[in-house]
Amino acid sequence: MSSLQAIRDAILQSPDNISLLLLYSRACLEQLQLDDARESFERVLELDPHQTDAHLGIARVLFLQGETSGAAVRAERVLQQEPENAPAHLLLSRVYLSEGDRPKAIEHFDRAALIDGTMSDPALERELGRSARDVRRTSPAPIIPESGANEGPEDGDQAQDIFDDPFDDPPYDWRPETFYTPGDPNRFGTTFADVGGMEELKEEIRLKIIYPLQFPDLYKAYGKRTGGGILIYGPPGCGKTLMLRAVAGEVPCNFLSVGLHEIFDPYFGSTERNLHQIFETARTNSPCVLVFDDIDSLAQDRRNVRESQLRNLVNQFLHEMDGMRGENQRVLVIGATNQPWSLDPAFRRPGRFDQAIFIPPPDAAARAQIITLLAKDKPISNLDVEALVEATAGFSGADLKWVFDRAAEMTLSAAIHSGQPVPIAMDLLISVARSHAPSTHSWFEGAHEQAQQTTPDAYTTEVRKFLNAPSQREP
Ligand SMILES: Nc1ncnc2c1ncn2[C@@H]1O[C@H](COP(=O)(O)OP(=O)(O)O)[C@@H](O)[C@H]1O
Numbered sequence: 001m002s003s004l005q006a007i008r009d010a011i012l013q014s015p016d017n018i019s020l021l022l023l024y025s026r027a028c029l030e031q032l033q034l035d036d037a038r039e040s041f042e043r044v045l046e047l048d049p050h051q052t053d054a055h056l057g058i059a060r061v062l063f064l065q066g067e068t069s070g071a072a073v074r075a076e077r078v079l080q081q082e083p084e085n086a087p088a089h090l091l092l093s094r095v096y097l098s099e100g101d102r103p104k105a106i107e108h109f110d111r112a113a114l115i116d117g118t119m120s121d122p123a124l125e126r127e128l129g130r131s132a133r134d135v136r137r138t139s140p141a142p143i144i145p146e147s148g149a150n151e152g153p154e155d156g157d158q159a160q161d162i163f164d165d166p167f168d169d170p171p172y173d174w175r176p177e178t179f180y181t182p183g184d185p186n187r188f189g190t191t192f193a194d195v196g197g198m199e200e201l202k203e204e205i206r207l208k209i210i211y212p213l214q215f216p217d218l219y220k221a222y223g224k225r226t227g228g229g230i231l232i233y234g235p236p237g238c239g240k241t242l243m244l245r246a247v248a249g250e251v252p253c254n255f256l257s258v259g260l261h262e263i264f265d266p267y268f269g270s271t272e273r274n275l276h277q278i279f280e281t282a283r284t285n286s287p288c289v290l291v292f293d294d295i296d297s298l299a300q301d302r303r304n305v306r307e308s309q310l311r312n313l314v315n316q317f318l319h320e321m322d323g324m325r326g327e328n329q330r331v332l333v334i335g336a337t338n339q340p341w342s343l344d345p346a347f348r349r350p351g352r353f354d355q356a357i358f359i360p361p362p363d364a365a366a367r368a369q370i371i372t373l374l375a376k377d378k379p380i381s382n383l384d385v386e387a388l389v390e391a392t393a394g395f396s397g398a399d400l401k402w403v404f405d406r407a408a409e410m411t412l413s414a415a416i417h418s419g420q421p422v423p424i425a426m427d428l429l430i431s432v433a434r435s436h437a438p439s440t441h442s443w444f445e446g447a448h449e450q451a452q453q454t455t456p457d458a459y460t461t462e463v464r465k466f467l468n469a470p471s472q473r474e475p
């Protein structure tokens with residue numbers, strides 16, 4: 001099964017990627033590899049105990065193993081968390097049907113059909129003698145969100161001319177899970193103000209997509225185009241993923257974020273076709289920002305890839321990036337990775353990811369910002385930002401967050417045992433920080449090794465520059 005193999009390869013690259021693990025679990029489930037499916041769902045729950053999809057997945061496994069009551073208990077629990085979870089209703093419908101309770105089976109089936117306007121389950125529909133379409137037809141019409149198509153017609157036409165569609169089939173009905181139109185209230189939760197440091201990157205994003213939309217005439221006058229490609233890379237925990245989320249809150253245009261699992265989802269078609277569809281969606285909704293987190297799984301160096309399917313995917317990706325070059329494309333593609341050296345060098349050619357920005361561990365000024373952000377809304381006695389900045393040289397943002405979480409946990413535990421609420425003491429924060437070794441060290445070791453194995457590339461040069469800069473070295 002080459003699609004399962006492709007997902008497995010992707011998981012090797014990103015072992016803690018919950019979406020990929022879920023995708024893999026579901027694929028196993030589909031092929032009735034129940035033990036593998038269950039194991040992989042359990043792994044998701046280890047990473048995040050609140051993943052309802054994984055709870056539901058285990059419920060499905062149980063159902064298929066004939067443990068209907070176990071399945072029902074889990075599905076009910078999911079519904080307690082999310083009463084509008086259509087798949088949970090669907091599963092319960094099956095459970096009740098298998099137990100001979102038709103009215104209840106129908107009740108849950110109808111709920112699922114109304115919640116999810118695209119739901120269909122031919123087998124169950126046949127057994128129940130009713131169709132999801134009919135259920136919906138006889139109920140009030142749901143509100144379907146508008147797509148962000150507020151562009152003049154000529155834009156779309158030109159895009160078509162510049163980029164020929166290599167796939168004959170008409171575009172299938174696909175929407176990335178994260179697609180924000182400019183006014184979408186969900187997108188404003190995180191903005192640049194929530195990200196400490198990274199001034200260069202923030203300005204680069206403004207230059208490539210925010211200012212061009214604010215000052216179109218100026219951009220035209222200077223012959224500068226909108227959009228392009230930015231690759232951000234660096235040690236884990238330094239805010240790359242956070243930054244991608246903040247871009248959504250900052251840019252005044254459509255925003256698309258693509259999870260690896262959406263590309264590797266065999267449900268829709270080949271991975272190349274999925275990728276093409278994603279770019280197509282970005283183009284037809286331009287101006288637009290398109291982000292790929294953990295891009296290394298998609299853009300691997302073809303020389304190291306043995307599987308032809310994955311190699312085709314990389315070729316497709318390169319081809320799509322080239323399709324962004326036209327004057328009227330107005331799409332900014334941002335990719336993030338911890339392992340820039342594992343990307344195919346072809347991605348760095350002009351017109352693709354020609355801008356690569358290194359995100360180092362935060363310097364003193366950025367740490368002060370992050371510490372201030374983390375301390376907000378927390379009861380801390382006599383917060384001394386300076387002292388903490390000094391005690392946390394080399395720490396990533398995630399390390400800093402850990403220090404605050406750990407200190408809060410210890411204070412909470414003391415408060416519970418003494419029955420006295422007390423603020424988090426500054427001394428405690430400092431001692432927790434002192435006891436923690438920055439998690440970025442091993443990444444720099446890896447980068448160093450990388451630099452010795454291969455001819456120096458732009459990435460390793462940049463990393464070395466950072467390590468050698470006296471201003472960056474902190475006591
Ligand atoms: N520059 C930063 N500003 C504010 N918080 C940060 C920063 N860097 C890291 N963090 C904190 O650490 C967490 C993990 O960072 P993340 O964005 O997942 O890192 P990466 O994607 O680079 O591995 C974030 O959710 C945030 O709480």
Ligand SMILES: [Mg+2]
Pocket residue numbers: 240241242293294
């Ligand atoms: Mg990340």
